[in-house]
Amino acid sequence: MKKTIQVPIHNQFRAFYMFFVIFSMQAGVGILGTPRIVFLEAGHDAWISIILTYLYVVILLMIMLYILRQYDNHDILGVQADLFGNFISKVIGTIYLVYFSLQLLSILVTYIEVIKVFVFPKSQSLILGLMLIIPVVYTLLGGLRVTIGVVFIFIFLTYWVLILLIEPLRQIDFLNFLPIMDRGISDIMRGVVANAYTFSGFEILFFIYPFVQGKDRMTKPIILGTSGISLLILLSTTIAIGFLSPDQLQRRIWPLLNLYKIQTSPIIERLDYVVIAEWMMVVLPKAILLMWCISYIAIRMYNFPKKASIYVFSIIILVCIPFFNEHFVIQKLIDSTKYIAYGLVYIYPLFLLPLVVIKKRVQRKKKGKNHANR
Amino acid sequence: MRRRSTKQKNHPTFPLKLSELRQMLDSELINSQDLSFTVYKQANKKVAVFYIPYLVDQQKVEQLALQSLLDMQTEWTSDTILSEIPLALGKKDSDISSIIKKVTEGRICIYVEKENEAITYELAKSEKRGIEKAETESIVIGPQIALTESLASNLNVINMRVNIPDLAMERIDVGKRNPKETRMIYIQSIANETDVNTMRQRLSELEVDMIEDIHMLKQYILDSSFSVFPQYVSSELVDRSVYSLKEGKIVVLIEDSPLALIAPSTFFSFFESTEDRYFHWELSTFIRILRFIAAFVTILLTPMYVVATTFHFELIPSQLLVTLGESRAIVPFPPIIEVILLELIIELLREAGARLPTKVGQTIGIVGGVVVGTAAVQAGITSNILIILVTLSALASFSTPNYIMGNTIRLIRFPLIILAAYYGIIGLMFGICLLIIHLIRLQSLGRPYLAPLYPLRLADFNKVFFRLPEQYQGKRFLSYRLKDRRLFNRREATKKKDTY
Known part of the structure; x- marks a missing residue:
């Protein structure tokens, strides 16, 4: 396995698009249910948990960037191989592969569940899954440029639906947030932990880094991307807590969709239908990027042919979809994904950082000595 | 094939007698009955002039070639003829098969008996029509001159x-x-x-x-x-x-x-009309946005009707639902059949209108639209509201300035209608997602089809989605990385320079 990656120019993209990559990776279906999940742990102080999570994510991103910048055009697999050798790198790479597959499966399954609950109770999971997988495969066959293009354009076509939250926003009861800091630090921290699934996704930086053109201009789009999506999560949580009473909020699995029921327009009565359909354009970019990561790891570690890797993993995931029909099974899937995410996404970079720093310092000293000896 | 080529090799070559030449032409030319072969005499010299009359400009042949040939005072040889006849593009040629080819392409050939080469003149005449007004891309103001077949x-x-x-x-x-x-x-x-x-x-x-x-x-x-x-x-x-x-x-x-x-x-250049640049910028911005909305309406209006009437009645506000329900109450078909039927009728009318002569076509359009529409509603085959929607979307599709793009937009509606009928709003969304991904994947001469939207170039937006006053558009289309990017200096252009 080569450590440094040579990327042909037609496969690179401008650093500016990293904003959209990070933004869509952190979006997905998590945002629909976050308000309730955080609320269950942190109560009406959930918004503090979200801000804390956001700050932690920003720190993590800076660390990840720092690690990657110590090397020359490496992805995480190359970094690992440099630190631990090829075998351990392959093991961790495989864990990444499994994690991304679970992530992909969980978002598809969750979205299919949303469709089943709100729109088509009796529809076949397999067909809905097919309708989600086909665009993913079609995009990926076009190459990385098309992938980034889809991510970029779909964002503009979807997030206008958030404007429709204006009506619930106007009816917020501010008393719901008082008293501030009532729940204590431990509850708020548990809220932060509960956020792990929603906020995960930024780990794509470890893999997509070699493909970015103009790497020194990357910090700003990445931070802005994560800030943007965190702001949206914060906003939706705030509106949900402010608009719904605590009892209502606890009983609703996707509070965000319930909020849309309040809004009406002269032409369309039930906007939540439109939002659920539109949400396909939020789910797809994330699914596409996840599938890209999966096929990328498979190509790089196991020398899969490109097309085969896309087809094989798509079929595996498609076959798995019908087995996740019950809500508690899906919840279990999400939970197990979350546990891997704790280790792989939220702790692993912290563990890598000192190793990289020490290794680079030792290397530099060696070089210095060599120079001195001469 | 082989036999023929060996036969050609055994051609008699120059110099030839005129009678031999005549014989040979008759045997070699497929349409030898069309060949005009005339022999002229001067003292002891004989000259043959041959050509195919309908390929050449007869008047020029007579006035320029024959007249001056017969008026020549000097002796006829290939060289003197070439210098005396007042025609450019005269060429000597010694290969008989190439001469035959040239004659079939509309040249005239002059051969002096027993010379080593013949002379050919380019006098071809191709029939063409004059330059006319543009028909398929009709515009209201601005130059209307169109290209022709020549x-x-x-x-x-x-x-x-x-x-x-x-x-x-x-x-x-x-x-x-x-x-x-x-x-x-x-x-x-x-x-x-x-x-x-x-x-x-x-x-x-x-x-x-x-x-x-x-x-x-x-x-x-x-x-x-x-x-x-x-x-x-x-x-x-x-x-x-x-x-x-x-x-x-x-x-x-x-x-x-x-x-x-x-x-x-780019995809968006199909929605441009030359006229846009002649209008004032506010007006052309408005028209351009109108066209994009029209394309959007064409694609989505009837599928949305299918979605709303087949699965999601909840989407429609109760007031509107009553009207819709009343008008759909007597219709015996499911929405998908109703919609496909009416869409096909509209397509038929369009196709018939395009194939028929102009005057009849207009009548067919009006008669067909009004009569068929009204009758369909009265017979209870379709609902009133659907007639309005289908007509509206047809109208919107005709506002696309490019004829081919207009047809494409109408065509991609049908898969969307079918998807909407089988999987409701989710199926429709699936279709739209595929459509957008397809557009992102497309390229035109290796350049992205959706430029300047993706790859994003904000500076090009004023050429595509809206327009600025002409003085402010000092740059060319940046997405294509042209050699010369600037049209003019914007600062100089926006200065008002009236001194009196």
């Missing part, structure tokens, strides 16, 4: 409008059996070199038998042959070609086709 006159018309020295008009002959003259026109100091090379390579490497029209050529050199979307603009307006040249694009003309192919093109 390449020479097209080159003339374009060259007269772009009178700069570095206007390149490269000639490439396309077609193996019947090569046709094709011209690739671009401005050297502006056009992107990669694009020019790509186009040149695609044209010169073409392995085809024969090309009838620019649309055939277009299909051979597409980036993606399986896409339903047109990837190059073709226009009959001279103005459009000239404007595109100035924007650094490549214009391709082919003999016998009244249209120019313009490459590279």
Whole structure:
């Protein structure tokens, strides 16, 4: 396995698009249910948990960037191989592969569940899954440029639906947030932990880094991307807590969709239908990027042919979809994904950082000595 | 085949007697009954003049060639004839088979008996119509002059409008059996070199038998042959070609086709009309946005009707639902059949209108629309509201300035309708997602189809989605990486310089 990656120019993209990559990776279906999940742990102080999570994510991103910048055009697999050798790198790479597959499966399954609950109770999971997988495969066959293009354009076509939250926003009861800091630090921290699934996704930086053109201009789009999506999560949580009473909020699995029921327009009565359909354009970019990561790891570690890797993993995931029909099974899937995410996404970079720093310092000293000896 | 070639090798060669020549022509030419073969005498010299009458300009033959030949005072030899006859493009030729080929291409041939070579003159006449007003791309204001089937006159018309020295008009002959003259026109100091090379390579490497029209050529050199979307603009307006040249694009003309192919093109350039630049900028911005909304309406209106009436009644507010329910109450079909039926009727009317002569076509349109529509509602086959929607979406699709793009938009509606009928709003969304991904994947001459939206170039938006006052548009289309990006200095242009 080569450590440094040579990327042909037609496969690179401008650093500016990293904003959209990070933004869509952190979006997905998590945002629909976050308000309730955080609320269950942190109560009406959930918004503090979200801000804390956001700050932690920003720190993590800076660390990840720092690690990657110590090397020359490496992805995480190359970094690992440099630190631990090829075998351990392959093991961790495989864990990444499994994690991304679970992530992909969980978002598809969750979205299919949303469709089943709100729109088509009796529809076949397999067909809905097919309708989600086909665009993913079609995009990926076009190459990385098309992938980034889809991510970029779909964002503009979807997030206008958030404007429709204006009506619930106007009816917020501010008393719901008082008293501030009532729940204590431990509850708020548990809220932060509960956020792990929603906020995960930024780990794509470890893999997509070699493909970015103009790497020194990357910090700003990445931070802005994560800030943007965190702001949206914060906003939706705030509106949900402010608009719904605590009892209502606890009983609703996707509070965000319930909020849309309040809004009406002269032409369309039930906007939540439109939002659920539109949400396909939020789910797809994330699914596409996840599938890209999966096929990328498979190509790089196991020398899969490109097309085969896309087809094989798509079929595996498609076959798995019908087995996740019950809500508690899906919840279990999400939970197990979350546990891997704790280790792989939220702790692993912290563990890598000192190793990289020490290794680079030792290397530099060696070089210095060599120079001195001469 | 082989036998024939050996036979040709055994040709008698020059010098020949005139009677031998005559015999040989009769046996070699397939249409020898058309050949006009005349023999003239002067003192002891004999000359044969032969040509095919309907291929040459008869008047010129008589006035310029025959008259001066007979008036010659000097002795007839190949050299004297060549210098005395007041015609350019005279050529000596000693190979008989090439002479025969030239005669069939519309040259006249003069042969002095017992000389070693014959002389041919280019006097071909091709019938063509005069330059007329543009028909398919009708515009209200601005120059309306259109291209014609004659390449020479097209080159003339374009060259007269772009009178700069570095206007390149490269000639490439396309077609193996019947090569046709094709011209690739671009401005050297502006056009992107990669694009020019790509186009040149695609044209010169073409392995085809024969090309009838620019649309055939277009299909051979597409980036993606399986896409339903047109990837190059073709226009009959001279103005459009000239404007595109100035924007650094490549214009391709082919003999016998009244249209120019313009490459590279973006998806949005199919929604441009030359007229947009002649209107005041606020007005043309409004019209352009209207066109995009129209395209959107065409694609989504009837599928949304199917979605709402088949699965999601909840989508419709109760007031509207009552009206819709009343009008749909007597309709015996499910919405999908109702919609497909009516859409097909509209398509039929359009097709019939296009095939019939103009005057009859208009009548068919009105009569068909009004009579069939009203009767369908009264007979209870369709609902009133659907008639309105279908008519509206048909109307919207006709507002697309490019005829091919308009048809494409109407076509992609049908899969969406079917998807909507089977999987409701989710199926519709699936179709739209695929459509957008497809558009992102497309390329035109290797350039992204959705430029400047993706890859994003905000500076180009004023050329595509809206317009600025003309003085503020000092830059060319940046997405195409042209050699010369600036049209003029904006600061100088926006200064008002009235001194009196």
